[in-house]
Amino acid sequence: MRHGDVVQGYRIVSEPTNEGGGKCVWAFAERAGRECFIKRFLEPKRPREGGGGSEASRRARLRECAEFEDRHRAIMDRLHPRAAGGGNLVLATDFFHERSSYYKVTERIDAVPGVRPHALDRRHRAVLLRTLALSLRLLHGLGIVHGDLKPANVLVQRRAANTFHTAKLIDFDDAYFSGSPPAPAVIAGDSLYGAPEWLRYLREDGDTSPAELTTSADVFSLGLMAHLYLTGSLPAYDTGRYASPAEAVDADGPLRVDDRLAPEMRGLIEAMTAADPGRRPAARAFVEALADPGTCRLDREEDGAPPRSSSRIRSKIDGPGGAAPSGP
Numbered sequence: 001m002r003h004g005d006v007v008q009g010y011r012i013v014s015e016p017t018n019e020g021g022g023k024c025v026w027a028f029a030e031r032a033g034r035e036c037f038i039k040r041f042l043e044p045k046r047p048r049e050g051g052g053g054s055e056a057s058r059r060a061r062l063r064e065c066a067e068f069e070d071r072h073r074a075i076m077d078r079l080h081p082r083a084a085g086g087g088n089l090v091l092a093t094d095f096f097h098e099r100s101s102y103y104k105v106t107e108r109i110d111a112v113p114g115v116r117p118h119a120l121d122r123r124h125r126a127v128l129l130r131t132l133a134l135s136l137r138l139l140h141g142l143g144i145v146h147g148d149l150k151p152a153n154v155l156v157q158r159r160a161a162n163t164f165h166t167a168k169l170i171d172f173d174d175a176y177f178s179g180s181p182p183a184p185a186v187i188a189g190d191s192l193y194g195a196p197e198w199l200r201y202l203r204e205d206g207d208t209s210p211a212e213l214t215t216s217a218d219v220f221s222l223g224l225m226a227h228l229y230l231t232g233s234l235p236a237y238d239t240g241r242y243a244s245p246a247e248a249v250d251a252d253g254p255l256r257v258d259d260r261l262a263p264e265m266r267g268l269i270e271a272m273t274a275a276d277p278g279r280r281p282a283a284r285a286f287v288e289a290l291a292d293p294g295t296c297r298l299d300r301e302e303d304g305a306p307p308r309s310s311s312r313i314r315s316k317i318d319g320p321g322g323a324a325p326s327g328p
Contacts, residue, residue, distance in 0.1 A: 147174035195220035216277035223272030
């Protein structure tokens with residue numbers, strides 16, 4: 001895929017890049033006068049007729065491709081633009097293979113550049129988090145796990161009718177049906193935001209079964225995202241010993257939630273990032289809590305004023321939508 005190429009009728013109009021793409025190369029494209037976002041998966045590769053390798057290897061690769069294709073098409077079939085509340089989900093509009101590579105197409109989304117959620121006032125933070133949580137509630141109601149919830153997969157837009165920011169959830173490449181994740185080698189999610197059971201599964205811990213990877217894994221990630229959006233940092237943990245919050249939770253107990261947060265939110269985030277998936281509340285509980293914008297206040301913060309800075313904020317958010325336009 002190169003600038004100027006035409007792939008299944010999609011004309012590539014930008015230089016393809018792997019930046020932030022994991023196991024994909026992506027670019028912007030045009031078809032029938034409409035702009036879109038297209039990605040080419042680097043894995044798996046369909047075996048070509050007459051290609052090298054043994055027949056057994058070819059059959060194994062075909063099985064891998066069939067599983068990959070079936071999972072993506074099943075998610076697309078379950079998630080469609082007409083789904084109630086699906087307006088903030090950026091869904092695939094096309095999925096196909098050409099020669100040995102798979103491609104996925106979505107609409108092009110132009111995000112608001114430079115948004116720092118924690119610098120917004122409490123009402124705006126509440127709306128932003130609520131739109132994100134509503135998207136997860138919809139997914140989970142359909143039995144779907146997003147599988148890679150992180151700032152880079154949430155694009156921030158401003159509603160045309162007012163100044164409130166809303167969250168567009170993108171990149172369903174790692175999505176799966178609750179309890180039925182793809183093989184560990186296929187997953188390309190970000191371990192910084194993954195849940196403890198997800199991390200163990202990726203490491204092929206024999207004591208962690210696929211059935212343990214449920215919608216609760218997304219709730220853990222949402223708890224981290226909420227803390228990030230409200231304070232500008234992840235919950236505190238020993239970064240010298242652990243590479244991620246999940247690793248710290250799995251080995252060392254609960255994360256240290258910023259005590260500037262409202263007590264209701266502090267308790268909610270602590271529950272959402274619990275080591276035991278069974279103790280985590282459902283996404284709908286988070287949605288209900290956000291009905292009161294006061295839940296998103298910080299200690300001694302005045303209405304309409306941005307949150308005060310804190311020396312306890314250690315790692316700043318880059319900001320979803322920091323590089324606009326963008327795509328899943």
